Amino acid sequence: MSDLFAPEGGWKVRILDLSGASQDNVVEVVAGFATLMQANAFARAYVFDSIERCRVPGMDGAELLAAWFAFGEDAEVIDAGEQGWRSAAELHDVVARSVTEAERDWRALDPRADLS
Numbered sequence: 001m002s003d004l005f006a007p008e009g010g011w012k013v014r015i016l017d018l019s020g021a022s023q024d025n026v027v028e029v030v031a032g033f034a035t036l037m038q039a040n041a042f043a044r045a046y047v048f049d050s051i052e053r054c055r056v057p058g059m060d061g062a063e064l065l066a067a068w069f070a071f072g073e074d075a076e077v078i079d080a081g082e083q084g085w086r087s088a089a090e091l092h093d094v095v096a097r098s099v100t101e102a103e104r105d106w107r108a109l110d111p112r113a114d115l116s
């Protein structure tokens with residue numbers, strides 16, 4: 001799938017509550033990404049931010065993963081198939097280090113942001 005075949009209205013990212021607080025685990029759907037690359041970057045930054053919000057000083061990787069799976073949020077690009085970013089691809093790498101503010105700044109990538 002390529003950006004030339006973006007769904008009508010653009011790409012969408014589904015935010016999932018890993019705590020199971022909602023019946024279907026879907027917190028929200030963020031729509032309007034012009035390209036798959038933008039949707040993937042948003043999903044990645046959103047998950048990285050969620051992981052960092054679960055991080056506590058002195059926590060090891062296994063503890064951080066447990067906290068994220070209990071309290072964090074995952075993100076997936078809807079209808080992107082194998083081209084969509086998946087948290088599983090980078091999960092173990094990101095828990096092994098703290099990510100930078102730029103890597104977790106999903107707000108800068110959010111198509112809902114008021115850019116006026």
